[in-house]
Amino acid sequence: MNMIKHDLHVHTHLSSCASREAFISGYIENAKELGLTTIGFTDHAWDETIDGASPWYQSQPVSRLLARKEEIKNIDLSELKVIFGAEGEYANFLLGMSENALEFVDYLIIPHSHTHMKGFVLPTDCIDNPEKHANYLVKSFISLCLHKNRDLFFGIAHPMSPVGMTVENIEKVYSFITDSMLDECANAAKEANIFLEANLSIINKIPPEAWENLCIKRFYDSCKRAGCNFYLGSDAHNAQTHTYLHENYIELLEPIGLDSYDFTVAQRHIQTL
Ligand SMILES: [Zn+2]
Numbered sequence: 001m002n003m004i005k006h007d008l009h010v011h012t013h014l015s016s017c018a019s020r021e022a023f024i025s026g027y028i029e030n031a032k033e034l035g036l037t038t039i040g041f042t043d044h045a046w047d048e049t050i051d052g053a054s055p056w057y058q059s060q061p062v063s064r065l066l067a068r069k070e071e072i073k074n075i076d077l078s079e080l081k082v083i084f085g086a087e088g089e090y091a092n093f094l095l096g097m098s099e100n101a102l103e104f105v106d107y108l109i110i111p112h113s114h115t116h117m118k119g120f121v122l123p124t125d126c127i128d129n130p131e132k133h134a135n136y137l138v139k140s141f142i143s144l145c146l147h148k149n150r151d152l153f154f155g156i157a158h159p160m161s162p163v164g165m166t167v168e169n170i171e172k173v174y175s176f177i178t179d180s181m182l183d184e185c186a187n188a189a190k191e192a193n194i195f196l197e198a199n200l201s202i203i204n205k206i207p208p209e210a211w212e213n214l215c216i217k218r219f220y221d222s223c224k225r226a227g228c229n230f231y232l233g234s235d236a237h238n239a240q241t242h243t244y245l246h247e248n249y250i251e252l253l254e255p256i257g258l259d260s261y262d263f264t265v266a267q268r269h270i271q272t273l
């Protein structure tokens, strides 16, 4: 059977929201047992040469991530490819990364949907307003695809998937997003050749009874129609969850209508990262 053998979105103890025990060595052991061929660490980060970081990001400059490379020096990696990236930020149309960041990391994924960061990512007039929230998601997604620094990043983390909301509230937001808006997003991503993430943590947090007719699937359907490519990201914040998500990834991808074959281009492209 075709298997997905990469995970490009993993948090270590260097992310303030991750487990203090989330050591690279533990993930590497897991990855080998799970049969992964590539694991990519993407701690939260802001490029300190860019003004405008929130206090949470001010304490997480991208330069601190260079230290991770030391952690694998004495570890037997066998055949496993380990890459060191970062999860950046697109905060109310401000990209918190520049070329400077690539001195410290191998690749970048950028989210546009950390809309639980109200007043920083999500503009204040969109708070508790599902229609404006919906418009913000669509506009921020498209403008990220068209960004003048688009070449800096590999993919978009949890695209069109607002973080930290109940499924009921996500559905309310999606009720204001038409299929033609989603097609516009998908075409922008395709045009810009951006890899889109299938985020296992987000699906895992949605109760299984809501998996059928999941609103976010409409976005992935549009992306498949447009011919976009996808990569897998567990978004694990500790090693146990990392194992669980990978052991169940086939079931977790079903609600968004993806299977292993949708990841073959990414699997190949990763060799170049
Ligand atoms: Zn994220």
Ligand SMILES: [Zn+2]
Residues within 6 Å of the ligand: 009, 011, 087, 235
């Ligand atoms: Zn993350």
